[in-house]
Amino acid sequence: MRRHRSFLVALVLILGISSTTWAMDFDFDDLFGGDLLVELEEEEQIRPPEEALLVQEGLDVGGNYQFSVTAGRVYMKEIDPMDSLRASLGGQIYLDARPDPNFRVFGKAGLSYAVSKQVGQAGQASDPLQIRLQELFSDFNYDNKVFFRAGKQNVKWGVGYFFSPADVISVGRINPMDPEVELEGPVALKMHYPRGSTNYYVYTLFDGVEEPSQVALAPKLEFVLGGTEIGVGGFYQKDKAPRAMLTVSSSLGNLAVFGEAVLSKGSDKRFAEAGPSLLHPPTYPVVEKDQLFFHATAGAMYNHNDPDGLFNLTLAGQYYFNGEGYKEQDDIQKLREYYGLLLGMAQSKDETMKEMAEKALEDFSLSDMASTGRHYLAAMIGWSNLLNTKLSASAYLNANLSDQLGMVTTTLKLPSISKISPSVGVSFNYGDVATEFGGVGRNTTVFAAITLGSGSF
């Protein structure tokens, strides 16, 4: 081994004898010519630095702005290509007030403006400007030991990147094709008691609550074991399925690994039952189930920084076992077909048929038809500054393995000019009609997008 090393050193010396290190550009005589030790003047500080970060005069205002235009062409079998142009205008604005180190109020709102004409079902145009409250909370504490956050707040309970069944309290759900998008959080009182690297949390959740008995509780404990962080938690709310969860996150060399497991008694979803044909009678029964459901997921993320800058890669992959998924995909496929039929009937000129369809649609919940597979796989590969150019590429896959269907999106980011960032890409789905990602059938979309003057402030 040592001989091998000696050979390598010799080789480096022989081959690199005329090469130079970039550090040699520095004048070492100048850099190391005077005194090495210097005296730093102590600055008078009104507050200790840890407190200074917690207070400010007046309001801190910030946010981000986004404007993008996307042109696309959709190709489907036996149908002429369809062109589309979509402009997206929006952003976020936040306000942060810190009158005292132990009290602050924070609010953040999201704004979006529908540039394209929006027409509602009844034919009237809806308001193109949408403003939604994303966060509004206050922070306070008891003797700097127990920390409270009260109000609408973003929460990330799980550790999964593409799927997070353990995140039982966020209102939003991760989109595996865009996993880093901010998720809507609950209205809650968070109590946090940190003790060393162990953290105790209790969330009291108020979303949709109309009486005290409906308030939900979610305690959680996080602790470290060696170089691994483990989280154990639970969720309880009257008339909802109680859940227990476990999360693990760690590192194996340069590989970040994570996993989640969730056990629930019953489910908040309803399930389609195999039964009668679609049309006679035109109903399809859905039932509630109160058995134990188990979810598990595991994944890894790896960042590769190529010494030559040719292959700066980010790789991530995650498998998800969804215990609430269907063993037989035929049942849920028929439910989707039935839902499609009702949507068609609701557009009918026959008033009786239309009324019947609209009544039946009231019983439908789209969440009953989401995440219906048992086995999922999501993956991404990001390649920044590919081959030392100003191009960056990414590809995302979200696959329902139970039904052999999925979606793929590939994007190539072109060099930005000033604040103009163009990109092109292709996305396609595979799978049958009326499957989870199949929609109206297989299609391929070619798109070109450009973001104009977007950024944070």
Add this chain to the structure above:
Amino acid sequence: MNKMRFLSAALVLCFLAAGFVVPAKAQDFSHIEAILERLDRQSRFENTDFSSVLTMVVEDQEKGIEKMVVRQFRRDDGERFLLLIQEPITEKGQGYLLEGDNLWFYDPSSRQFAHTSLKETFQGSDARNADFGSNSYSSSYEVEGYLEGTLGNFEVYIIDLKAVDDTVPFPFVKLWVTKDSDLVLKTEEYSLTYRLMRTGLYPKYTKVGNVVIPVQMIFVDELVEGNKTQISVSEISVNDIPDHVFTKAYIERVNR
């Protein structure tokens, strides 16, 4: 004739190179090991906490010049540090919390803590997360050899080190240490194939109690010409830092 000269030169270089490494077993490195122990000891705040502001100027051939301001809190007893990014505005609020073997990165937009590695580069600069704690030369490396030389106006030991565990970012390191004051002036860090990856230059130090810390650091990316990061340290304080600062709760409180 020229071929003979080249072969002779190559043989001489091989001898030199071999001679540079082989004495590792024969030589007594105890005085060099003592230097490494002193380097580690004088970089550790044993009985006090430490906080400062790091101003980083990152020069990147692709992205241009970017200024980054980071508030650092350090408690070496318990291997803790907290780094909070104050500038640029797009990264404000991101933070790194270290406790022993665990390092978390906090992303304020998702309000999520993610496990990360000390070996990773810091925010795309040429600095690494491991650069912000105390040294561990004596425990993480073994001496392979050394030479005596000069760097600028200073007589130095040029020490070759090889990592003995995988906690450090690079497997081979070369240190230039002043003979009279035990200060690291320069480091060269190498990959497994002995390719030079990064050079560190430490032209200015200050003494805080018994601890000596660099207040000016330059990290040069040796793979991409022109990429370098210069760090200057200011607002140094060794006052006690409350326990609650080294917690996830504190990072969440200071964030927007």
